[in-house]
Amino acid sequence: MAVRGDVRAGVVDVHAHWPPRELPSLRPGFPLGGMSDRDGELYLGDRPLFFASTAMTGIDVVIADTVKAGLGARAVSAPPFALPAFAPSEADDSVPACDDRLEPAVSSSEGTLVGLGLVRVDDVAAARREMTRLTGTRGIAGVAVPPVVQGRSYGDGVLREVLAAAVDADPAVLVHPMLSPRPEWEDHYLVNLIGNPVETTTAVASVVLSGVLDELPDPRVRFVHGGGCAPALLGRWGHGWRSREDVRHGAGRPPAESFARLSFDTVTHDPEVLRLLAAHAAPERIVCGNDHPFDMAQPEPVRFLSDHGLDAGTLEANGRAFLGIRGPD
Template sequence: MYVEVVALPTLRSGVVDVHAHWLPRELLGLPPGNPLGGMNDRDGALFLGDVPLSFPTAAMTDIDAIVADTRKAGLGARAVSAPPFAFPVHAPSEADDYVAAYNERLADAVSHPDGTLVGLGLVRLDDVAAARRELTRLAGADGVAGIAVPPVVDGRSYDRGVLREVLGVAAGLGQSVLVHPMQLPRPEWDHHYLVNLIGNPVETTTAVASVVLGGVLEELPGLRICFVHGGGCAPSLIGRWGHGWRSREDVHRGSTRPPAESFEQLYFDTVTHDPQVLTLLRSHASPDRIVCGSDYPFDMAQPDPVGFLLGHGIDAATLEANGRRFLGMKAADGRR
């Protein structure tokens, strides 16, 4: 049985950015086991360990600053989630307190009375019971629409095991799922920022493939799942996946329909940095599944998320409707 989120207030009218980040100052130390040394403020600038992140700490931690920046960007509303460094994946059995603290502060942060912000919380991904417990709390929290998760955990993605079960819990509770990469290190990506420039799209592509070829949406037709950065490399590979699905038993054994059909049921944000890539995404994704994203406040963010889309053929009303649909929100006039 699939239920709609019922605890969400009506957001401000306007384009909804589903991909932005927030972390309270008291949780900058990151979850247990994190190998990155925590985040820290140095004279108003945010660092990850000793690495400068090139934006003010307030842009990540201060709700009033985020609301002001949301308005300045011409957005109606923004969904905020933890930065990927804060995903509780390194020592998950020790992360319950961190996850609960983040979600409690998130619910408080998005209760801003003007309806500018909505939240996507954290869950453990190693234990279905723990995930269910936290997702149930989130489903009852005003202004929280779902969760943000990494594409790959311990070498696995969302077509099997605990990760697939977590998607089932989210779908059953009417919670949205935003899939955001973690910049997993590989030795060949240790220079030129390739861990982000190549690694992030590859992580996301892996998760898209696992969901499409794993038959996830055939099992969970009510699941609202969104892949950031335009789905990574997936739009350019959907034809290859289709050929493999038609040609090889080991490719099509997990799904009953061609990859292109399942692809149309997924949501994708628009952080592509390239109009031609955006055009390619639009040629494969369903028009009502393309949502505005920014990756605020990181240096790899789309600097003018609304202008980029309006300037390349996507109208504001469609972006607003799609964003609300992904988040399970009411339409601006109060309709579901």
């Protein structure tokens, strides 16, 4: 799967969100409730998201923000609460409906936006069909998927098969957490501050420790939020791998070696964490992220990266390679 046609030059942000305005009626069972507009502000259930509805649903607003942020282009995917993870068997209508609305939205952006669609994550055949359908769709680079579905991640079961199907179809795959609620995360926005990094870390660990990369040596998959807690836990995982048979049972190589073959965005909010990620990940595997328009977005993403040692030209090349941007037709 590749994006053909003119895409604006400059750093590419692979992590931003745009849903169709019809998303509330297409919601696939998110437990915190549906998305709604209340006097111009977006709500998730009864919780305000603290930004104007148009910041997410207005394609012109997203385009303007992309240019203002100093970015060349931006990949947009549905917000996390639209990922079909909580009622995946009910997503036969919502997934293609969202994807069908994504194509004209990004095609109207004159090379500023590319799209990441949705797929079923409980049914390999359905996921494969949607990936195949998206192949060749103008402006669509790949898909966004959740890190955990019904207590399972990418080490085994259906999600591992979905990842294998993605290698065959060759879309860009963005693994994005979902604000999964837990009682101990009820206060202080911990569902995001802790929950999102933990979900991502779980997905990274499942790939690193399960031998996925032995079967799928170079999946075009990226994990957001700098890999969550994974860069800080690699030493612990490595110790476990050397010390315990049940840790190294599925993985034929040390965790740090497998980690260096994975890819990550840069939404870390901390220069020291960014440096830690860069110390463990391969330079060509790091791409710019922003998380527009959420309040947890990385402010001034290009400046943040250039101020802390990441080269804009490399980031542009990495982002274009991840998204399969091949240049003009």
